[in-house]
Amino acid sequence: MPKITIDGKELEFKQGQTIIQAAADYGIDIPHFCYHPKLSISGNCRICLVEVERMPKLVIACATLASDGMVVHTNSEKTIAARNAVMEFILINHPLDCPICDEAGECKLQDYAYQHSTGESRFVEEKVHKDKRVQLGPHVMFDGERCISCSRCIRFCDEIAKDSELTFVQRGDRVTITTFPGEQLDNPYSMNVVDICPVGALTNSDFRFKARVWDMSLTNSICTGCSRGCNIEIWVRNNEILRLTPRHNEEVNSYWMCDHGRLNTFKFVNASDRIDCPQLRLNGSLKKVEWDEAFSFLSNKLKQFSKNEIAVIGSAYSTCEDNYIVSKFAKNTLGTYNVDFIRHIDPSFADDILRTEDLTPNSRGAELVGVFPEKNGLDLNGIVRSIKDGKIKALYLIEDDILSFDPILEEYLKKLELFVIHTSNYNRSCDYADVILPAATYAEKNGTFVNIQGRVQRIRPAVATTELDRSLDGMSLSRLDKFGTSFDRWAQGKKYDAKSTWKILTNLSSYFGQKYKYQSSEDVFMDITRNISEFNGLDYESIGLLGKELSFDKVKI
């Protein structure tokens, strides 16, 4: 293998790598603005200048191919001087906007100004003024003065979103970004430009001015928008989710996520229609009750039906752990094999980048852990048909809206003798429910999802419920979470009285005289790994941050 020497260290590299890539493989970070590992090289910011022995001038590390025997200095006097000069040059026309800029705290220019600049400006003339607050598309705001013309956003649209919408116009210090005539920055992946913009020139309109980044906690999780299961970070302040950002996972979503996932999969967690405690329908109207009362009412009711009169519908929105217990509860506790879940398929959502036609995060997982009919049990269509025929008298629905599957069911739901629903938010099915149990959302529990590639990935609680304590339960803590008391208004974020479905069902099972010994979702998962061959040998730790492929090659017996 060819070798390159960077700062005195001799490193092997792959033919065709540039200096910056060869260095990055060994954790050596050469400053860069315009270079992005997933975009073409444009080499226009010049911050990556390095000294290469026997080359007359400094070269840019992002566009210079590494070659055998090359000797590179990334911190020599000459390199540092050049870097200072480039920083000074970029800062000439950069406004002093940090106090009003959403990027502050996660801005490459800010960081580099600390690390690689002299901290003094010799420029006393008037800075060039450009348009500020330009809405480039429905979700992205542009500030011309802050742009450092790195062209990352242009290249992203051309190369990743495959929808050329942005371009440079003008020259010299007047150069700026704009959309092509008649176009908007509105491709389904448009908001990724906010993440890759090294400065605050492109910002998220939805998150605009909501919070400073240093006041939020972030939790590694998985997007629930479709079955791709993009890896994300959930940003929370005062127990409220304020934004989602993609997290790098080369096997799944690389550095990206789609706008639908980013915008539409978290607001329900703090929405006003959250179900906050168990509710029973007594004499036609819903009444709020304690969990115990709900459980004893529900278990008494359920015991009145014969096995064939009950159907259980699991959920592709909830975790493998939840669905595993759903299937156990149905088949062992209730004794019914009428078990299935609702598939939410929309072919128009799919594309050949990330989005898939399955709009749920865990349909493969639900199926794998046993949410399917067995021994002549009814599948979903069968269940719906039998509800209409009146053969199914009790329906147990987990985290879904059955009316979204078949709106005509409405009048038949009224005829059900018992309709139980676990849900986090109010949905139309609730209007017909006899028992509503508040389910924790994906942002309030531990668990796993299996994505379209058959990769099992973990979600973690980012928002506390009444039974979760941020520090005792190992959730991530922001500075404010660490020091807030119940007297601080900024630490009184709403906590909902909701539980994971697996926990609700194990509690309910005890009213049927069945004891499950699970203490945590991890216990449930360990049980899955012992009983379901595809999961053999896995545990939460080995799934880690990036997930693990399930083993499908094993023959199922």
Added chain:
Amino acid sequence: MTQINNSLKKRKKDLTFWQRIYIPEIIKGLSLTMKNMLRPKFTMEYPEEKFIPPASYRGRPVLVMERSGDERCVACGLCSRVCPALAIEVQAAETEREKERYPEKFEINMLRCIFCGLCEEVCPEEAIVMSKDYELAFTNRDDAIYGKDKLLVPVDQLQDRIEFLRKYK
């Protein structure tokens, strides 16, 4: 124990005749009292009479209100970040004005504030300054949380401090 007794004995022995008869000592003490009674006073008849502190004084932090009636603050949150007592809560929002953002909510918990002045020091806009107000008394926790209504003070009333800051900060 023996040591203490010894020293006590010793001390007794040390007293001179004049000290032992005590009267001159009383006269000495009273003359000091008399002298101070005639000197200029440092105490005040508070609250009838009020102490007006110098510009360097750090009373409760207040927000500068421009002559237009708008706050100077751009809700950058730096004061909230630097505050060692976590006394400040700022929520930004968008405004049509040129500076783009303003504090929709700005609250200082006066029970947390330790009057360190770091908020004033860090503010990039000279929007929060330490005032001369030291009269802070509350009967419950909620009253101690000052919102914009109590925090905003016209810039003209704060000139003293602002000039001090420009000179020494």
